[in-house]
Every structure is written in structure tokens, then in C-alpha cells.
Amino acid sequence: MLSEKSAETVRATLPAVGAAIGDITALFYPKMFAAHPELLRDLFNRGNQAAGTQRQALAGSIAAFATALVEHPEQRPDAMLERIAHKHASLGVTAPQYHIVHEHLFAAIVEVLGDAVTEEVAAAWDEVYWLMANALIAIENRLYAQHGVVHGDTWRPWEVTERIQETADVVTFRLRPADGKPLPAAKPGQYVSVRVELPDGARQIRQYSLTGSFAENETTRSITVKRVLPGADGPTDPAGEVSNRLHDHVQVGDVLDISAPYGDLVLRDTDKPLLLASAGIGCTPILAMLGHLAETDHRGPVTVVHGDRSPADHALRTDHRALAEKLQNGAAHFWYEQPEGSAPVDRAGVVDLSAIELPATDLEAYLCGPLPFMREVRAQLLALGVPASAIHYEVFGPDLWLAS
Incomplete structure (x- = not known):
């Protein structure tokens, strides 16, 4: 895991970095999106960005990973890494994108912490980042291989065969592969990503749990979607833009881009209560x-x-x-x-x-x-x-x- 020298540096600077991580991530995302607007348009959830929740999640994961490295150097926080990697794979994240994140994240760290980022401090936190990034890349590559997809190319066309209004704000869509290929393997508890083209041309992605039967003779899968109301900014707020598009415009016969199934919350084979x-x-x-x-x-x-x-x-x-x-x-x-x-x-x-x-x-x-x-x-x-x-x-x- 962390080299002994870097571990000492990270342990000493973790309180300062942890205290500033919110400011760092708040600066990081605008920098990255300014340089790569396609990431906000077609990969990152615009609703989460507007609400600030993605920044909080990134800050929490970095702080938790660094803390685990210095407090438990003998073990890697695989549970946290698996959860993140499943989400990344469902989005089609690729290894080169970690280099983009690294560039703009470290630029934000230097801007926020200033002279405190010595050469030694930068090297130590660079080691933390790449330990986390390379571990995620390895897990994501394994997940892609399990589904037989080219790295990052997780999308397949699925046709809507039935639409069921469950409640006033919840709809179930039953789907089958439009390419005629067999259903991908899935486990109870997993989700798929759905990519939807919006009126402004953005292709936004959201995750929805698979519902219905997982029996081997099934020819369809189902997702159940709750309508998310726009946030404080009203109709222009990106919160709920995908769920509302699905509710208001997707009908039987329409085709959706859907990922392979992912998710680490799966039912274990056990006789326990x-x-x-x-x-x-x-x-x-x-x-x-x-x-x-x-x-x-x-x-x-x-x-x-x-x-x-x-x-x-x-x-x-x-x-x-x-x-x-x-x-x-x-x-x-x-x-x-x-x-x-x-x-x-x-x-x-x-x-x-x-x-x-x-x-x-x-x-x-x-x-x-x-x-x-x-x-x-x-x-x-x-x-x-x-x-x-x-x-x-x-x-x-x-x-x-x-x-x-």
C-alpha cells in the first residue's frame, strides 16, 4: 500500500486536507468541466452537480480512503472501492478519464492549500490518488470483462414492451434487448444505467434497480422509475430531468440505451435469518x-x-x-x-x-x-x-x- 514515507506525510497532513477537501472539490469540478464540458453533458449527473451532493461524495471517499491507508495499512477498503467501481462501470468510465480527474483535482489542491503543498506533500497525495485510481480501474476492467463489453462501451439498445403505472409518480418499464441477443447476467439487487437524450442534446445517465423476475426463462427485464420533481430552480433545475423525460415521453415500442447490470448490494446465498x-x-x-x-x-x-x-x-x-x-x-x-x-x-x-x-x-x-x-x-x-x-x-x- 502506501510507502512508509508517504504514509507519514499523509498522516501529518490529513487533518488539513480533510478540512479543506470541500473547498478543493468545489473548485475541482468547475475546472474540469470548463476544460471538458462533455463530461458534465454526457457523463456526470447534472442534478447532483447542481445540488452539490457529488462534491460531498467525492470528498468523503477521498478522506475515507486516505484515512484507511494510514490507520489500517495492512488492508485495502475493498467494500468502498467495489461500490464506486460498480457505479463507474455502469456509466462507462474509462482509465484515461482518471488522468483528467488527476490533473484538475491536483490543480485545485494546489490552489486551495497554496504553499502548504510542498513537493513531498504533493508526492504523498499523488500516491494516495493513484493507489485509489488504479484499484478502481482494475475492478472496473474485471466488471467489464464479466459482461464481455469493451472498456467503457457498456450500452445496448432495449425496447420498451410494456409500461405500467404503479402509482401517481412511479412507472415500471418492461424491456427486452432490441438487438436480439440474450439477456445479460444479473443478480437480485443490481441496477442498470439508462442513458437518455434530452432536449438540449445532453445524454444524461441515471441508475435504476432491476425489478421483476430473474428466472432463467425470462426474456425481459424491468425497471421501476419514480418521478423526481425539479429542485429549487423550478423547471430549469436539472434534478429529475431524466425521470421526467422517461415518465412523459417514453412509451411502448421506444428504444432506450441501457447498460449491463451492476451493483454490489446483492443477496448472498445463505440460510441465515x-x-x-x-x-x-x-x-x-x-x-x-x-x-x-x-x-x-x-x-x-x-x-x-x-x-x-x-x-x-x-x-x-x-x-x-x-x-x-x-x-x-x-x-x-x-x-x-x-x-x-x-x-x-x-x-x-x-x-x-x-x-x-x-x-x-x-x-x-x-x-x-x-x-x-x-x-x-x-x-x-x-x-x-x-x-x-x-x-x-x-x-x-x-x-x-x-x-x-
Whole structure:
């Protein structure tokens, strides 16, 4: 890992770099996009850039990686690297783009920290960057090879065969390969990227979890898309520009550019008791996991937990409950902030694990939903004695867990 000399320098300068990393990333992105506008137009999420969440995620990942190098030099933070690499592969990131990032990131570091960036400091942090970058490139190359795609060329045309309005703001699109080739291998919990051309010519990319069946005889895949409302700047705000385009313009017969499946939050093959906890549209990877458990006649105990605004807002609610009840040892518990109809009174409000009985030992938990929800559920699980290594999560959008 880090050379001994660089480790000493990074350890000594980590507090200063960590304190300035927000300013560094805020300067880095405008510099890079000014030199390479195509990256913002066709690769980076313009909504996340406008909201600043991508800057927070980058800052958090760099700080976490550097901290891991100096505090645990004997091991590499593979879990974090795998998560980032899967996202990069779904976007079609290539090795030369890491050189572009390096150039503009280090220019921003020098501009923010000034004379503090001595030759020794620059060399040490350069080593940190390339340790992280080369590790990601290696993982991404492996992921591309697994799907048999040329590095970065992850896109295939898929035809929309069915459009299902799940709720007022959620639509499921059923898709089949338009090139007639077999479905790519996918695991329950994974996502695909969808590339959409927008009115201004930009080709923006978003990730959506695969839903529906993963059985070998399937000829289609499904994605379920929640409409994201524009942000503070109204219709011109880039937040939600892809989901709104999909909702308002994509119909049966249309063709979409879609990546191979990626994502490191996949259901492990285990007989241990499972907790599948979600909130909002975070139910989508959980539905895929539940479907797989039902198809494979899973015998172990499975506790399904979901929180939503109301039953009417709960996308795929009927499938969610039916799949849980199809399991030999499954139980579903839904909480609604605004209960109505058949929603039980004791499930009003937000998810509270103390209200249900969970297995005392060997529990494996999978979480997906808004970050505050996952942090709260994780805290409850840790308080119950569930080890952190048994709690797995998926973040939609930039991973801000490390940025907190």
C-alpha cells in the first residue's frame, strides 16, 4: 500500500486536507468541466452537480480512503472501492478519464492549500490518488470483462414492451434487448444505467434497480422509475430531468440505451435469518431479492420492513406483500406516515424495529431507502447486537454515507 514515507506525510497532513477537501472539490469540478464540458453533458449527473451532493461524495471517499491507508495499512477498503467501481462501470468510465480527474483535482489542491503543498506533500497525495485510481480501474476492467463489453462501451439498445403505472409518480418499464441477443447476467439487487437524450442534446445517465423476475426463462427485464420533481430552480433545475423525460415521453415500442447490470448490494446465498428493510422507492432492489427468494423456495426466516408516506405512495405494494407471504417463513411489516384504508393503526409513523420480533442471532440485513432512514435502521440494528458486517446497504445517487 502506501510507502512508509508517504504514509507519514499523509498522516501529518490529513487533518488539513480533510478540512479543506470541500473547498478543493468545489473548485475541482468547475475546472474540469470548463476544460471538458462533455463530461458534465454526457457523463456526470447534472442534478447532483447542481445540488452539490457529488462534491460531498467525492470528498468523503477521498478522506475515507486516505484515512484507511494510514490507520489500517495492512488492508485495502475493498467494500468502498467495489461500490464506486460498480457505479463507474455502469456509466462507462474509462482509465484515461482518471488522468483528467488527476490533473484538475491536483490543480485545485494546489490552489486551495497554496504553499502548504510542498513537493513531498504533493508526492504523498499523488500516491494516495493513484493507489485509489488504479484499484478502481482494475475492478472496473474485471466488471467489464464479466459482461464481455469493451472498456467503457457498456450500452445496448432495449425496447420498451410494456409500461405500467404503479402509482401517481412511479412507472415500471418492461424491456427486452432490441438487438436480439440474450439477456445479460444479473443478480437480485443490481441496477442498470439508462442513458437518455434530452432536449438540449445532453445524454444524461441515471441508475435504476432491476425489478421483476430473474428466472432463467425470462426474456425481459424491468425497471421501476419514480418521478423526481425539479429542485429549487423550478423547471430549469436539472434534478429529475431524466425521470421526467422517461415518465412523459417514453412509451411502448421506444428504444432506450441501457447498460449491463451492476451493483454490489446483492443477496448472498445463505440460510441465515434475513431482514429486508426499505423506504420509498428503495423497495425496488428489495422486491428483486424477495422474488428470487420466492423462486428458489427459500426456507429461512425473512422479515420484510417498509416505510412510506401512505399506502397509495407505496410502489409495488401488492407484490411486496404477496412475495413476502409466499415465503415459507416470511413476514411483512409496513409503516405509513399517513395510514389509510387497511393500513393497521400500530404501523402508523416511521419504521420502528422495536415493534417487531427479530431473530436474536445470525441476522443478515439489507437496507435501501433515503439516507436518514438507513442510518436510523442501522442504529437500531446495532443496538440490538447485529454486527456492522452483517448490515448491507444501497444508496440511490452519490454515496453520502462516507461524507457524514
